[in-house]
Amino acid sequence: MSRLGDLLKLERTRRDMTAKQVARMSGVTEKYLLEVEAGTKIIADDQARRILKRIGLTHQNEADFNLDSIANVVDLNAAKAEGTLARSPDSRDLRPRAGADDSRVPERRAPEREKPVVSLKDDEGGGIFLSALAEVLRQVPIYDAAWKIVGNKILPLVGGKIEGGSPDRVLYFKAPDNSCRGFRVHSQDLVLVLPAQSPIDGAIMLVEYNHHRMLRKIKNVNERQVLLQSYDGEYDAQQVNVSDVTFVGRAARAEIEL
Secondary structure, X not given: OOHHHHHHHHHHHHOOOOHHHHHHHHOOOHHHHHHHHHOOOOOOHHHHHHHHHHOOOOOOOOOOOOHHHXXXXXXXXXXXXXXXXXXXXXXXXXXXXXXXXXXXXXXXOOOOOOOXXXXXXXXXXXXXXXXXXXXXXXXXXXXXXXXXXXXXXXXXXXXXXXXXXXXXXXXXXXXXXXXXXXXXXXXXXXXEEEEOOOOXXXXXXXXXXXXXXXXXXXXXXXXXXXXXXXXXXXXXEEEEEHHHOEEEXXXXXXXXXO
16 A cells, blocks of 8 residues: 555545546546555655645645655554554664663653644645644654753654553653663663653663662562662662652663664
8 A cells, every 4th residue: 555645545535626636737647646546556756745736735844744754654544544653663672782870860750841842733735744643743852861852753643642651741761871781772772761650560661769860670579669670791680669769651662773
């Protein structure tokens, strides 16, 4: 199935236009357009842009949401029918790697973010780029060990959530060292963190302890104590009181940037 074909069909039907009308306006045959929409013909990106422009699509945020990224990230057919998306193309499971971070952080909890950063303005010609994407994509901030935002990544919303977490509280944490490489997280990996304020046994979590934010694997000892486990070449663990730790969230996956 062609996602550009899906996009063309979605925009055409959104405007209550027939394939014959769009074909005439765009200088292509009706047969060709229907084959592109059905995914049996491949259409060049620039030609798809020209057709979309002819039927009234405006690209107001092309720097953030261009045709290529939308075709790669958004399952347009599902977006129309259910509001769902394809999985992020560069995600991967947590994998092996290690160190220890000494960056001191002034505040204890992740700062409350106002509203998602995706800035899409809707208008009559905005189409799927402006109306649908505002509901299915969200910019997620990337924090470093000093708790500064160093970038962001666009992720799909499924059922209004990201990986089951509130989109306003999901974040990326850039692993500052190799302290969890034995648990498959290496230095500089981007770790997607879902909100969780209590220890989760067996999970890798982003925690704050002694004014440092770090990734640690959690082992529940009892109701009051947990082990903060690390593994950089050799295994290490600290037994600490739950009350002394701030649990920011659970690591869902790690990603590398090539």
